[in-house]
Structures are given as C-alpha cells and as structure tokens.
Amino acid sequence: MNPFSVLDGRVAPLDRANVDTDAIIPKQFLKSIKRSGFGPNLFDEWRYLDHGEPGQDCANRPKNPDFVLNQPRYQGAQILLTRDNFGCGSSREHAPWALEDFGFRVLIGSSFADIFFNNCFKNGLLPIVLAQQEVDELFRQCGATEAYRLTVDLAAQTITRPDGKVIPFEVDSFRKECLLNGWDDIGLTLRHAEKIRAFEQKRQADHPYYFA
Amino acid sequence: METQTLYEKLWSSHVVHQEADGTALIYIDRHLVHEVTSPQAFEGLKLAGRKPWRVSSIVATADHNTPTDHWEQGILDPVSRQQVETLDTNIREVGALAYFPFKDARQGIIHVIGPENGVTLPGMTVVCGDSHTSTHGAFACLAHGIGTSEVEHVLATQCLLQKKSKTMLVRVDGALGRCISAKDIALAVIGRIGTAGGTGYAIEFGGSTIRALSMEGRMTLCNMAIEAGARAGLVSVDDRTIDYLRDKPFAPKGDVWNRAVQYWQTLKSDDGARFDKVVELNAVDIQPQVTWGTSPEMVEMVSGRVPDPAAVSDPVKREGIERALKYMGLAPNTPISEIPVDQVFIGSCTNSRIEDLREAAVVVKGRTKAPSIKRVLVVPGSGLVKRQAEAEGLHEIFLAAGFEWREPGCSMCLAMNADRLEPGEHCASTSNRNFEGRQGAGGRTHLVSPAMAAAAAVTGHFVDVRELI
Numbered sequence A: 001m002n003p004f005s006v007l008d009g010r011v012a013p014l015d016r017a018n019v020d021t022d023a024i025i026p027k028q029f030l031k032s033i034k035r036s037g038f039g040p041n042l043f044d045e046w047r048y049l050d051h052g053e054p055g056q057d058c059a060n061r062p063k064n065p066d067f068v069l070n071q072p073r074y075q076g077a078q079i080l081l082t083r084d085n086f087g088c089g090s091s092r093e094h095a096p097w098a099l100e101d102f103g104f105r106v107l108i109g110s111s112f113a114d115i116f117f118n119n120c121f122k123n124g125l126l127p128i129v130l131a132q133q134e135v136d137e138l139f140r141q142c143g144a145t146e147a148y149r150l151t152v153d154l155a156a157q158t159i160t161r162p163d164g165k166v167i168p169f170e171v172d173s174f175r176k177e178c179l180l181n182g183w184d185d186i187g188l189t190l191r192h193a194e195k196i197r198a199f200e201q202k203r204q205a206d207h208p209y210y211f212a
Numbered sequence B: 001m002e003t004q005t006l007y008e009k010l011w012s013s014h015v016v017h018q019e020a021d022g023t024a025l026i027y028i029d030r031h032l033v034h035e036v037t038s039p040q041a042f043e044g045l046k047l048a049g050r051k052p053w054r055v056s057s058i059v060a061t062a063d064h065n066t067p068t069d070h071w072e073q074g075i076l077d078p079v080s081r082q083q084v085e086t087l088d089t090n091i092r093e094v095g096a097l098a099y100f101p102f103k104d105a106r107q108g109i110i111h112v113i114g115p116e117n118g119v120t121l122p123g124m125t126v127v128c129g130d131s132h133t134s135t136h137g138a139f140a141c142l143a144h145g146i147g148t149s150e151v152e153h154v155l156a157t158q159c160l161l162q163k164k165s166k167t168m169l170v171r172v173d174g175a176l177g178r179c180i181s182a183k184d185i186a187l188a189v190i191g192r193i194g195t196a197g198g199t200g201y202a203i204e205f206g207g208s209t210i211r212a213l214s215m216e217g218r219m220t221l222c223n224m225a226i227e228a229g230a231r232a233g234l235v236s237v238d239d240r241t242i243d244y245l246r247d248k249p250f251a252p253k254g255d256v257w258n259r260a261v262q263y264w265q266t267l268k269s270d271d272g273a274r275f276d277k278v279v280e281l282n283a284v285d286i287q288p289q290v291t292w293g294t295s296p297e298m299v300e301m302v303s304g305r306v307p308d309p310a311a312v313s314d315p316v317k318r319e320g321i322e323r324a325l326k327y328m329g330l331a332p333n334t335p336i337s338e339i340p341v342d343q344v345f346i347g348s349c350t351n352s353r354i355e356d357l358r359e360a361a362v363v364v365k366g367r368t369k370a371p372s373i374k375r376v377l378v379v380p381g382s383g384l385v386k387r388q389a390e391a392e393g394l395h396e397i398f399l400a401a402g403f404e405w406r407e408p409g410c411s412m413c414l415a416m417n418a419d420r421l422e423p424g425e426h427c428a429s430t431s432n433r434n435f436e437g438r439q440g441a442g443g444r445t446h447l448v449s450p451a452m453a454a455a456a457a458v459t460g461h462f463v464d465v466r467e468l469i
C-alpha cells in the first residue's frame, strides 16, 4: 500500500447523498479477478451515455457531459467531496480500487458507510468525516472557484482551504499510523501470531463444537 | 455482575489483542467464501507466500455468477465462468471444511446454505466478503461483511482488525397483522431510521414480535440490517434457534451438542442491559411495504403515495427524491397501487428460503400471472430449498400460474448472470437493494415481501395482499 502524508490536490464535488457501491462500480466489472484497472469504469453508468461491459476500450465511449467528473474544470481531481452515507450497499472492495485507480486519494463527506470506510484504509485512500456545515461550505467554495484545491495533512490531521482556514479532522490513531507508513495489515497482525495461536487453543478446549 | 448486551458478550469472547486506540484483533470462527470477492484475496495470499491459517473454518460456494437455467450448458459467459473456475482452483489448492460448487445438490446463496447446513452456529464470529453476512446474526453470532483485503487478512491470520460498534436495540412488540412478514418489519425499520441510521451500530432485534418470528423471518430481518447501515444484525438465542439447528449436517452431535446448547443458552442480552440507542415499533402499525425510489429508505405503505419533492424543505433530500422519481419514471403523488409492474422476482438471500416460497405460494394458488406481467422468476435460495419446495408441490403452483421455476443462485438480485431487467422495466422484487441499475441497467426495482410480490404478479400492480386472501 502507498503511504500517505500530505496531499495538495484538486477537488471534485459529487453532490448527492447515499451514493452506493453499485453506482461507484457496477456489477459487470466485478467479474474481474484482478484488483487493478477499474478506474475507467468508476461511476460507469453516470459517466458514459452507453452501457459499459468489461474489456471495452473506454476512450471512445460517449461521455455524459453533465456528469461532474467529465467537466474540464475537475480533470485531475484527487479529492472527492461527497454527501451523507457515501459507499453504502455492497461490500465490494472494487469501489475503493476504482476510486484509487481513477486517481483519488482523499474523500471528504459528512458520513461514510462502515464497510466502505474500512476498505478505503486498506487501499491508501483517506476518507475524512467533517461536520455538515463544513461540508456544505466546501461544496459552496468548490462550486464557486475554478480549479479549487485543498491541502490535506494526515500527520497534522488538518485540511487547509485556499482562504487559509484550517479544518481539523479525526482519524483512529491505529489507522493513521498504518496509512502514514504504508503498512501491510497482515504483516502487522502476524506479529501477534503466538497470541492468536494461544487464543485458538483455549477456544478449542472451551468450545470444541466450533472446530469440527 | 454488570449486565451485558449480546453484542458485548460476542465481542469480548473474541478479542485476541487490543491496541491503545481500541482497535482490536478479533478471532474469526467461520469464514464464508464466494467467487466474486475472493480471487484477489487468494492471489494476494499466494504472492506473499502465505498459507491459510485454519482451512477448516472455510465454507465456500459459487452463487453470484451461476446461471439459474440450462445448467447442462454450464456457464456461458466466459468472464463469469472464469471467476467460478478460479474459485474451484483456489479451493482445490487450499481446502475447506465444505465446498458446494456450481451444480452441487447443496449449492446455493452463501447466506442461505450457511444456516441450513449448520455451519453458522450461535456464539461464532462469521465473516464473508459480502455485506449481507449480517443475515447470520439471526443465530446470535457476530456476523458481518468484509472487503477483499480483509478476506485475505482472515485467510492469513484467522483474525480481523475491528473497532467495537455501538449497540442499538430495535424492539418490536405485539402481534403482526395478517400477511405481514419480516420483510415488512425490515422495510418499516429502514423507513424509520434511514439507510445510515444504523451506521456504526450493531443492531439487535428484540421484543415479542421478534421472538414470535421463525428463524427464516429473523434471517430476513438481520439480512436487511446492512440496508439500515449496520454491519451486523443480531437476535438472542431461544428455543427456536436451538430447534432449528438440531440435526443440521454440520451442527454438533451427542455430548458435544449438549455442551454447546448449554453455552448457547447464555447468548442473550441480559435483562436491563444498556444499549446506546433504542428504537421501538408497534407490530400493529406495520403495513405491507413497497419501495418507490432508489434507496431502501424510500419506502411507503402499499396504501400510500409516492412523495412530492415540492413538499420537502431540505435541499439535499429534495434533490434526492427528484432524482429518484426521474430514474423510476414516477410522477409525484402517484398512488403506490398505480405503479405498473413488468417483472416479478422472488428470490435472493433476503427472501428465498422455504418459508418465503410458501408465503408466495399461498397467494398464487389457483391464480395465474397477470397478462401485463412479462416474466415472473422464482429462484430458490439453495438446492435444498428447491428440493423441499418440490416435495411440497410449491413448484407446481408456480408453474401452473405461468411463473418460471429456476435453479438456485443470486440471480436477478444483482443481475450478474443472465437474469436481468430491461431498461425502464419495473420489478416487484423480494431482494434487498433498489439502487439504480441493481437488477439491470435502467431497471426499476420495488422491494416487497414474497406475499406482496406474488400479489403483484397475479394482479399486474401493487396491491394490499390482504385483499386477495
């Protein structure tokens, strides 16, 4: 996983609540057995005017000019501004894979669905929860300013707006450490292998019926 | 002694290690695997030169991509076939406690076959790379969906990194009205608390109404907990739980069974246990539910109308309703009973168990598909459900009505196989998600109970099923 420290990036605003993972990456792309290459199909049904299928070359497909990510002013965005309950629905990790492959590193919204939120951290994506008024203000500024950018500093846990205002954000210290260092969860967990084994042996003795 | 909720009991009995910020390593007893979310995990494991920690925790099946008719032709879509074959190869290499491959007599939707084979047991932690893993919480186990990185993590370490959830009690009391089922309760709860209402919580369903529900009904309810934003749904153990599990193929036997039951009987929230939030519903208020929009919280009673966005003051909400109505092709204030229906789908891990099929069959018996309905798919949740239904003659009722009786699988719940809606078609569906494009690009899904789906199939529109029986 790529470590994350400071990002100064362009912002794209996706102004809808309850964006589900079916919308982020439609099911036909879940047939892939790889974990890369989903970026061109991110938000496929909203981004293109035709129906997408796996294996297509997306460069020549008709784009929906109204969809925010297709607008010239948001090209190259690395920060996605979202509304309530982003990432609800299916647990598919293809959703963060597609966001990351497209180029996003930070998501900012008023709330995220649990499983999706978790999946982001495993893939070097930083989801940030802010209070509703802060999110509203970011949407307002982003809409009103060409090439709107934010600076996100994970170590300091701050977002800095172009007008100089600094917005602090919360992140679990364990997740923060993992993301800052690009640590692999499995490697970390296996440091506790002895403890896991001891737990397992005791559990088997106390509850043999779970070990048939 | 301090009182504990069921969730707290399950949590504390599985903590292997805890970080300073509360992040814990939780031991996983049962790992359910299907073909869509596992290939990258097995690949990652192999690339890192790691071995699965405890193969006997794994139970696997192929369900999302498998066709529901013409099994003799195999899987025609080459991409789907490759995914199912990849699962075959991975399980063959790695091993498993049980594997129910495509065409196996006990193959089916992973959340249907876990409980019916007794591989889901009270007191366990159960994970699967699938959000509807919450279903298994009906058996008082801590069950939730995980992402593919976590699937790999569980394969490699038998543990999951987790933070403790908050607890919510959804208490439903009183007797349910005639023809009202667990699905109506689930939709009514989501209508009340919203699709993000349970985010960060484990929801326990309690109260006299829940105690009176069958295990199938409890599974339907816990299945939909994720649609309320909660990773896990739970129901405390009672005699029904124990009776359901007795003699299931993988359930313990003899002395071990007795010992297990003794422990399982402690798996309930203590009297007076404190929940972070309590939501109360009266069973008598719950009417047949129909969703009209593109999120499960966009739900109404069958006697109601589609909302009018003009009457909503919150701009984000109003725009959400406008967008949903546009996608669904519905005018504001349309009576639910006037929404046209093109297809009907009875199936999915929410409502494809034997009881669901019985509930639909009662309505269908002696009637036929309405002429305006293009197709009615009945897709049992597993091979065992299918055989049971056939033994009871239910399939004959469906076939006589002009419905299609299919092979088990996820089917048109998410339309990864060939079963799907055409753009613009409305579907009365017993599944769990009405998101844009969920049942096929441009398809319009209305979530209902099996009885309500059957009623729509025979009348051609949404109707209060109580008018039919």
Ligand code: SF4
Residues within 6 Å of the ligand: B063, B064, B109, B110, B111, B130, B132, B348, B349, B350, B409, B410, B413, B414, B431, B432
């Ligand atoms: S039936 Fe639907 S919700 Fe259930 S596991 Fe299959 S695709 Fe997912």
